[in-house]
Amino acid sequence: MTVVNELDRFHLAEDVVKRCKLGSDAKPFIQMVREKLKAHSAYIRERGEDMPELRDWRWDAARLGPR
Numbered sequence: 001m002t003v004v005n006e007l008d009r010f011h012l013a014e015d016v017v018k019r020c021k022l023g024s025d026a027k028p029f030i031q032m033v034r035e036k037l038k039a040h041s042a043y044i045r046e047r048g049e050d051m052p053e054l055r056d057w058r059w060d061a062a063r064l065g066p067r
Helices: 009-019 023-047
Strands: none
Touching: 009 023
16 A cells, blocks of 8 residues: 555655755666566566565664664
């Protein structure tokens, strides 16, 4: 539902990048986000559940720091 409502991490990250007005520097990132959303939507239509990389994602404190 978060993807349908555009509240998922990909839509939110794209919105932040657009608001920072990075211009052409942001294009590769925005393209990657849109491709990931297309792949995710196709996966959901085919299997009826989120992609494992999204469904099983957990915060990695060693890599990302404490919350």
